[in-house]
Amino acid sequence: MPPGLPLSEVTFMRLAATALLLAFSLPALAQQASPPVAAPAPAAAPIAPLPVPLPGAPESFAPLVRRLLPAVVNISTTQNMAPRPGRPDAPETPQAPPGSPFEEFFRDFFNRNRPPGGPGGPGAPGGPGAPGPGQQGEAPSPNRPTPRRAQSLGSGFIIDASGIVITNNHVIDGADEINVILQDNTSLRATLIATDPRTDLAVLRVNHTAPLPFVPWGDSDTSLVGDWVLAIGNPFGLGGTVTAGIVSARGRDIRQGPFDDFIQTDAAINRGNSGGPLFNMRGEVVGINTAIYSPSGGSIGIGFSIPSNLARSVATQLASGGRVRRGWLGVNIQQVTEEIAESLGLHGGTRGALIARAQEGAPAAAAGIRNGDVVLRFNNQEVREMRTLPRIVAETAVGAQVPVVVWRDGHEETLTVTLGELPNEATPAAATPQAPRGDRPIELSGLGLRVTALNGELRERFRLRPEQRGVVVVEVLPDTPGAEREIRPGDLILEVQQERVNTPQELQERIERLRRQGRATALFLIESQQGQRFVPLRLAPPRGSPG
Numbered sequence: 001m002p003p004g005l006p007l008s009e010v011t012f013m014r015l016a017a018t019a020l021l022l023a024f025s026l027p028a029l030a031q032q033a034s035p036p037v038a039a040p041a042p043a044a045a046p047i048a049p050l051p052v053p054l055p056g057a058p059e060s061f062a063p064l065v066r067r068l069l070p071a072v073v074n075i076s077t078t079q080n081m082a083p084r085p086g087r088p089d090a091p092e093t094p095q096a097p098p099g100s101p102f103e104e105f106f107r108d109f110f111n112r113n114r115p116p117g118g119p120g121g122p123g124a125p126g127g128p129g130a131p132g133p134g135q136q137g138e139a140p141s142p143n144r145p146t147p148r149r150a151q152s153l154g155s156g157f158i159i160d161a162s163g164i165v166i167t168n169n170h171v172i173d174g175a176d177e178i179n180v181i182l183q184d185n186t187s188l189r190a191t192l193i194a195t196d197p198r199t200d201l202a203v204l205r206v207n208h209t210a211p212l213p214f215v216p217w218g219d220s221d222t223s224l225v226g227d228w229v230l231a232i233g234n235p236f237g238l239g240g241t242v243t244a245g246i247v248s249a250r251g252r253d254i255r256q257g258p259f260d261d262f263i264q265t266d267a268a269i270n271r272g273n274s275g276g277p278l279f280n281m282r283g284e285v286v287g288i289n290t291a292i293y294s295p296s297g298g299s300i301g302i303g304f305s306i307p308s309n310l311a312r313s314v315a316t317q318l319a320s321g322g323r324v325r326r327g328w329l330g331v332n333i334q335q336v337t338e339e340i341a342e343s344l345g346l347h348g349g350t351r352g353a354l355i356a357r358a359q360e361g362a363p364a365a366a367a368g369i370r371n372g373d374v375v376l377r378f379n380n381q382e383v384r385e386m387r388t389l390p391r392i393v394a395e396t397a398v399g400a401q402v403p404v405v406v407w408r409d410g411h412e413e414t415l416t417v418t419l420g421e422l423p424n425e426a427t428p429a430a431a432t433p434q435a436p437r438g439d440r441p442i443e444l445s446g447l448g449l450r451v452t453a454l455n456g457e458l459r460e461r462f463r464l465r466p467e468q469r470g471v472v473v474v475e476v477l478p479d480t481p482g483a484e485r486e487i488r489p490g491d492l493i494l495e496v497q498q499e500r501v502n503t504p505q506e507l508q509e510r511i512e513r514l515r516r517q518g519r520a521t522a523l524f525l526i527e528s529q530q531g532q533r534f535v536p537l538r539l540a541p542p543r544g545s546p547g
Helices: 009-033 062-071 101-112 308-321 338-344 388-394 456-461 504-516
Strands: 072-081 148-160 164-168 177-181 187-189 191-196 201-205 228-233 241-252 262-265 277-279 285-292 303-307 331-335 353-358 374-378 401-408 411-418 442-444 449-453 471-476 492-496 521-528 531-538
Touching: 062 072, 062 228, 062 277, 072 164, 148 228, 148 285, 164 285, 164 308, 191 308, 201 308, 228 285, 262 285, 285 308, 303 308, 331 531, 338 521, 338 531, 353 531, 374 388, 442 504, 449 504, 471 504, 492 504
Parallel strands: none
Antiparallel strands: 072 148, 072 177, 148 164, 164 201, 177 187, 191 201, 228 241, 228 277, 241 262, 262 303, 277 285, 285 303, 331 353, 353 374, 374 401, 401 411, 442 449, 449 471, 471 492, 492 521, 521 531
């Protein structure tokens, strides 16, 4: 086309089409001309999704709840209290459910509207309505204190058609009257069969004209973290209430007792749920709701239940014999720390329970268990940590002969123990001879301790019993290994590296021998007012030593 001539519309469209064709063709041509590029490495395969709904997760809990609700009961208790000081005849404040909004409402209302005769109220001396000079007032009523009645609410469940009810001990503790309220609002007077404060369990009995609906025990050992659970109870006195959640954790120790082994759940548990059941998806009781962690008193998704395997054993013994018989070993134990494990040459980390004291005459001492032994296995069950041992021992039958594997002198030994019955009170230790009297205090160089032999003056000064023996600590220097381990004046050193010491000289010689052997840590058995414990101390070089 000659230059300067205008483009026709047809020509323009042809040129545009050609340009578009080139634009789409060039990248393809370039790709063909370029060398092949290696394909990227395949990404890790994603985790295959599980089928929905998951096994055991129903679309609705309603059918299960309808079946379980008749066996879950409310527990109402009444306790006679001492008369109120000052105005024993004052009317009672209505007892609203603990923690409910009405509780504070009623309290505030009665504080604002005190009855006549209250402090500063009508009829009070000098107040409105008080008789003036020459007026005759009403004859004062005789001062007859009337007892107050406090009420509380909890939960429970029927475990036998004859009317056996399980709840928490703290729900009925101190009650003068216990009533069990069924799902249809029938109220039955309950009789307390027995309680076990150590596990916070109580067994009640109610009488009814017909067999009562009941729920079965489940196997709590099969409940896994992540399993669905239902909690049914009586929170805030509202009546039968159902919440759902999962098992959040197992084996929780909340420092409630020596046998803590709680199931943790996020199913909402509030005040009033105590004593109520925790169900699995088969409708079996796998726990008894007992405690919650909450700064406010309401549920924040951290609740604790007694495992059914523990509760069932205790409840069965309470219902049949009125008391619980538990196995007893007769030892004081403590946790195995890294330093203690190093001192004893214990392989495999901090495991087992360290015997701080084997009580004389108790089953453990009779079987040959000694101070400083570490119990690794009891009755073929692994002792993972200190707190595991009391629970395993307690669940073992009284009189049973069981194997106990201990760590001693750098190797494992197996002993056979015949278990006794756990007494209600701790068995006191037998008297031991008094250590010979020494001379002036000796400083244990590098440890920051000054020690001396026991005598009458020191026994009186530190309030030590006549049967106690050992080497007494009279001074602890600051910023030393002894101070770091919280050793105090008045503490007694009984053993070093599981060898008994009776005099300061024996103690000092034993420490120096360990230093010559190249030991970095020594294990001391210390007795204080709180009992015996093993304390690992670093054997720092004595002052003035090179390096």
